[in-house]
Amino acid sequence: MIAIDLGSNSCRCIEYDCDTKKFGRSFERIVKTADQMHETGKISEEALERVVKALRAADLELGLRSDAVRAVTTHAMRMASNSEQILKSIKEQSGVEFTIISSDDEAYYTLIAVEARLKALQIESRHFVLIDVGGGSTEIIFYKNGKMESRSFPIGIVTTAQICDEHRDINRYLDLQFRELVAYVEEYYTNNGKPDSFVTTAGTPTTMAAFLLGMNYKTYDVEKINGYCLTYENTQKVLDELIIMSPQQRAEIVGVGRESLIIAGIVIIQKLYNVLGFEEATVVDDGVREGVAIAYCKGYL
Secondary structure (H helix, E strand, C coil): CEEEEECCCEEEEEEEECCCCEEEEEEEEECCCCCCHHHHCCCCHHHHHHHHHHHHHHHHHHCCCCCCEEEEECHHHHHCCCHHHHHHHHHHHHCCCEEECCHHHHHHHHHHHHHHHHHHCCCCCCEEEEEEECCCCEEEEEEECCEEEEEEECCCHHHHHHHCCCHHHHHHHHHHHCHHHHHHHHHHHHHHCCCCEEEEECHHHHHHHHHHCCCCCCCCCHHHHCCEEEEHHHHHHHHHHHHCCCHHHHHHHHCCCCCCCHHHHHHHHHHHHHHHCCCEEEECCCCHHHHHHHHHHCCCC
């Protein structure tokens, strides 16, 4: 089967064999679904065109029309006033039918994918906090002895980058945006204690890990990314080096479409290190799309 996750920034597809429980070929394209949504409240026609173009490219590579396909979409479509119309157009032009999932479902799919990866890596996972910083929202997921608690916050790399023009503006903006998030974390810690470890997924931490390992967008190796220990100190190293690059140089490292977003993403991640009280995090590439595949094969979808 093929699982597809259309997020606020990227469209990610992956093959999964339900019998062998192994992932196959994958496809990813930056589509900026949430582009300018902070101003219009709508998915733009330009974003629609990018999504359709990405799905047509994915079809050529993976054959989206020949396998069982489960396609989900998240924050941007949940928030857009024209999401119904956009999803209808996507189906008409690409043949792919998307289901808008709730923030709770988004957290659940991310968690089961990450938990499976941690087990495969033989990394202890009885009590951890999982952070998924997306294009339009940030999911904080607490996992303790088989139980999940999560909340979604409207803090994303696309909206943050477009609202803020300079590094110092990002910090001022995020200080205000983080107030509710900080209160939520403090409440959880009071009731449940601090987690044993910090795990993070999505494009920003995986891009930082790749950069530190000497990889760029074209040479990205997921096997080396999964389980990587990303320290706060090294996030600052990446930020310092990327800031002085031109947009063209940055695009070569992080991928076209991410060059204007990566700085915002790193600053968000750094603030989360501080709020959560950790100096290091385990990076996992798996996310919603992998979770959807696992859930589908278990008969949950």
